[in-house]
Amino acid sequence: xxxxxxxxxxxxxxxxxxxxxxxxxxxxxxxxxxxxxxxxxxxxxxxxxxxxxxxxxxxxxxxxxxxxxxxxxxxxxxxxxxxxxxxxxxxxxxxxxxxxxxxxxxxxxxxxxxxxxxxxxxxxxxxxxxxxxxxxxxxxxxxxxxxxxxxxxxxxxxxxxxxxxxxxxxxxxxxxxxxxxxxxxxxxxxxxxxxxxxxxxxxxxxxxxxxxxxxxxxxxxxxxxxxxxxxxxxxxxxxxxxx
Amino acid sequence: xxxxxxxxxxxxxxxxxxxxxxxxxxxxxxxxxxxxxxxxxxxxxxxxxxxxxxxxxxxxxxxxxxxxxxxxxxxxxxxxxxxxxxxxxxxxxxxxxxxxxxxxxxxxxxxxxxxxxxxxxxxxxxxxxxxxxxxxxxxxxxxxxxxxxxxxxxxxxxxxxxxxxxxxxxxxxxxxxxxxxxxxxxxxxxxxxxxxxxxxxxxxxxxxxxxxxxxxxxxxxxxxxxxxxxxxxxxxxxxxxxxxxxxxxxxxxxxxxxxxxxxxxxxxxxxxxxxxxxxx
Numbered sequence: 034x035x036x037x038x039x040x041x042x043x044x045x046x047x048x049x050x051x052x053x054x055x056x057x058x059x060x061x062x063x064x065x066x067x068x069x070x071x072x073x074x075x076x077x078x079x080x081x082x083x084x085x086x087x088x089x090x091x092x093x094x095x096x097x098x099x100x101x102x103x104x105x106x107x108x109x110x111x112x113x114x115x116x117x118x119x120x121x122x123x124x125x126x127x128x129x130x131x132x133x134x135x136x137x138x139x140x141x142x143x144x145x146x147x148x149x150x151x152x153x154x155x156x157x158x159x160x161x162x163x164x165x166x167x168x169x170x171x172x173x174x175x176x177x178x179x180x181x182x183x184x185x186x187x188x189x190x191x192x193x194x195x196x197x198x199x200x201x202x203x204x205x206x207x208x209x210x211x212x213x214x215x216x217x218x219x220x221x222x223x224x225x226x227x228x229x230x231x232x233x234x235x236x237x238x239x240x241x242x243x244x245x246x247x248x249x250x251x252x253x254x255x256x257x258x259x260x261x262x263x264x265x266x267x268x269x270x271x272x273x274x275x276x
Numbered sequence: 277x278x279x280x281x282x283x284x285x286x287x288x289x290x291x292x293x294x295x296x297x298x299x300x301x302x303x304x305x306x307x308x309x310x311x312x313x314x315x316x317x318x319x320x321x322x323x324x325x326x327x328x329x330x331x332x333x334x335x336x337x338x339x340x341x342x343x344x345x346x347x348x349x350x351x352x353x354x355x356x357x358x359x360x361x362x363x364x365x366x367x368x369x370x371x372x373x374x375x376x377x378x379x380x381x382x383x384x385x386x387x388x389x390x391x392x393x394x395x396x397x398x399x400x401x402x403x404x405x406x407x408x409x410x411x412x413x414x415x416x417x418x419x420x421x422x423x424x425x426x427x428x429x430x431x432x433x434x435x436x437x438x439x440x441x442x443x444x445x446x447x448x449x450x451x452x453x454x455x456x457x458x459x460x461x462x463x464x465x466x467x468x469x470x471x472x473x474x475x476x477x478x479x480x481x482x483x484x485x486x487x488x489x490x491x492x493x494x495x496x497x498x499x500x501x502x503x504x505x506x507x508x509x510x511x512x513x514x515x516x517x518x519x520x521x522x523x524x525x526x527x528x529x530x531x532x533x534x535x536x537x538x539x540x541x542x543x544x545x546x547x548x549x550x551x552x553x554x555x556x
Contacts, residue, residue, distance in 0.1 A: 038376040045369055115360035119421075122324045122354050123377035124346040271343055 035125035039133025040140075046106070047141070057101075058145035059152065062094045066153060069212060080243075083158050088239035089211035091146045091162075092173060096231050098145030099174035100202055103138040103181030104194045111185060127270040131182055131263065138178025139171045146170045160242040169241075172255045173234035177202075179262035186269045210235040230258045277302050278323070278429065278460065283332035285318050285484075292318040294484035296332070300477075302428075303458040305451075307471035307492075309541075310481035311549050316464040317357055319481075320433045323462070324354040336429065350378065352429035353422035357437070359414045363407040367398055367417055370406065371424055378425040385424065392420040395450070411438040419447065423454070430454070432463045436470060448474060468542035478541070480548050487548065495544045503543055506534035514543060 047054060070083040111117040120130050150162055184197050208218070209231035215223055226232055233251040240247035283296040293315040300306045308316045321327035323334060325343045334341040336348050361370055368389070375385030393399045396416040406414060415438050422430060432451075436444045444467075451474055455461055465471055471478050472492045479489040488495070500516030502523035507513075516539055517523035527536055 035377070038373070041376060042373060045365065049364065110362065114363055115356065115358050116362045118324075118326055118354075118356055118360040119374065120377060121326055121343070122349065123374075124349040124379070125377045126346055127343065 035129030036133040036136065038125060039130055040137050043102075043133075043137035043141070054141070054144075055148060058094060058098055058148050061097070062090045062145075062149045063152060065090050065212075066149075071156075081158070083153075083156065084160065084243060085214075085239065086212065087149075087153055087158060087160060088242040089235045091149050091170070092231060092235040092238050093206045093209075093211045094149050095142035095146045095170045095174050095234070096177045097202065097206065099138040099142035100177040100181045100198070102141040103134055103178045104185045104198070107134065107182060107185035108188050108191065108194045112188065112191060121270075128267060131179075131266050131270065134182050135175050135178045135259075135263070138181060139174035142174025142177070143167060143170050161244055162238075163241060165247070166238050166241045169234055169237045169247075169252070169255075172252065172259070173230060176230045176255055176258045176262065179259055179266060182266045183262055183269070186266065205229060205231045210239075228254060230255055277335075277337055278462070279335040279338075280319075280323075281333050281335070283319070283322060283334065284330050285315075285322060285327060286330040291484050293322070293329075296484075296486050298479060298486060298489065300460060300462060302337075302460055303455070304477065305455045305461045305475045306463070307475035307478040308462065308464045308481060309468070309471055309478055309545055313483075314481040315484040316481055317433055318484075320354070320356075320431050320462070320464060323431055324352075324356075325349070350425070351427060352431060353425055353427035354431040355418045355422045355433060355435045357433040359406070359418065361406050361414070361417070361421075364405055366403050366405050367393065367409075368402045370417060370421060374421045374424050380425060388424050388426075389420075392423055396420050396446075412440055412443050415439050416443065416447075419450075427459070429460045429462070432461065432465075434465060435463065436465070436467065444470070468540065468545050472541035480545070482548075492541045492544075496539050496541060499539055499544050499547060501539055503537050503539045504530075504534055505537065506530060506532060516543065516547075 066083070066086060070081075070086045073082075075082040107117070121127070184194055188194050188197075208226055209215070209229050210226075211231070215226045215232055218226055233254045237247035237251045239245075278298075278300040280296055280298040283293055284291065285293040296315075296319060298306075308319060310316055318327060322329050323341070325341065328343075336351060339345065339348055341348055362373075365373065371389040371393070372385065375389070380388075390399075393402055396419070398413065398416060398420065401409065401413065406417070409417065415436065419435060422432075435451075436447050439447060448470065451461060451463075455474075461474075463471065463475065475492060477489060477491055478495065480487045490498075500518050500523075502517045502520050503514045504517070504523055504527050505512060505514050515526065517526065520536075523536055527534055
């Protein structure tokens with residue numbers, strides 16, 4: 034099965050760069066928690082701000098880890114190493130290759146999310162992360178891994194992926210219900226932001242973490258993003274004349 | 277058998293391959309030659325499905341080749357012109373990845389990897405990452421990787437570029453041996469002696485068109501089997517003769533230094549390439 038082959042490749046990469054990957058997953062989220070949560074001690078909705086912040090940081094870490102694991106890597110393989118040619122030529126069905134990338138990216142996202150959950154556990158904040166939380170983290174990772182696949186396919190040079198990250202991923206990390214609720218964003222922009230995948234994931238993970246439950250519609254929104262982006266990736270692989 | 281029918285590839289208003297028609301029989305060794313930009317690599321690109329043709333089709337054993345036809349893709353392997361490998365993987369990992377991409381059973385891919393690495397003197401370097409290999413070693417690894425899957429058709433785009441003379445000879449011997457075992461090979465190369473030594477038929481391409489297809493011997497025969505090299509106004513030039521007597525007669529009539537030798541495929545190529553350039 035081609036999916037297993039891609040997961041094997043991701044495992045080889047993970048095993049080799051274990052320390053780099055783990056450290057990269059920790060640094061930025063830890064800074065957010067230290068600076069915004071513990072340095073500037075505030076209260077949000079009658080509770081310590083950390084209750085609000087940690088689920089948001091878990092969601093954004095999942096997003097960053099999944100997107101970066103796929104977009105950068107695949108972009109280098111396609112444009113610089115030309116290693117992607119090896120896959121295109123092989124009999125591995127291309128949909129299985131994409132599916133493997135999506136699953137592999139999601140698992141990297143979950144790994145990064147788990148690292149954060151483990152790191153904040155000694156703080157003593159009581160938050161709940163259950164099977165639903167991990168399903169949402171997986172779906173969120175899947176959406177951004179697929180986005181990573183699409184961006185890497187459409188990138189024309191090595192700087193396109195970091196540029197996309199600056200223009201799209203970074204603003205999302207700050208605006209999508211992670212550090213503050215999207216209710217305080219001006220009308221018009223708020224509606225757009227609310228329907229972005231990270232807003233949905235943050236909101237659902239936070240709802241579960243604080244024992245308030247979550248809306249299943251959020252899972253539907255993530256599934257729609259996943260389907261549209263996967264469609265774009267498949268279109269590229271099967272229809273694009275010059276890879 | 278590979279059948280290429282009216283194969284055309286256009287990039288906006290530039291035609292890289294123009295209505296290519298070619299048949300390569302099973303077990304054939306075909307060399308595609310031509311000056312830079314003739315369309316050889318684009319043809320290999322379409323045969324390996326990396327590029328989709330603008331028009332025309334490719335049939336392998338009567339079946340149409342496309343990206344979705346995974347059964348057909350199992351039949352061939354490709355050695356691309358560039359080192360298309362993950363730089364951070366070791367030789368062993370590269371082979372393992374290839375075996376998995378072709379759904380080879382674990383035992384078979386391990387055994388075949390061992391055999392091929394041994395044959396190409398790469399066993400001692402199997403734990404070394406691609407980044408740390410020399411150009412010649414990378415080239416050998418590309419060939420090992422292509423042969424791992426026991427293909428029926430092998431597409432080689434400049435397979436010996438960057439190899440030293442000894443490694444190149446070893447590669448030729450290997451390719452000859454594989455071809456004797458009915459492996460169909462399509463080769464593009466800049467080394468004319470390589471094409472002459474290996475290929476049973478060659479095609480000369482220019483500006484996307486296949487200008488001539490024949491055996492190397494027949495092409496040489498048409499130009500003249502004997503060549504006289506002489507220096508004229510500081511430039512080296514050659515004249516070709518059908519018989520040795522004609523060549524010797526011409527040579528004895530010359531006042532300057534000149535030499536007689538057998539015509540090679542390179543002479544044919546240079547003559548043709550010169551004409552193509554004049555046409556341009």
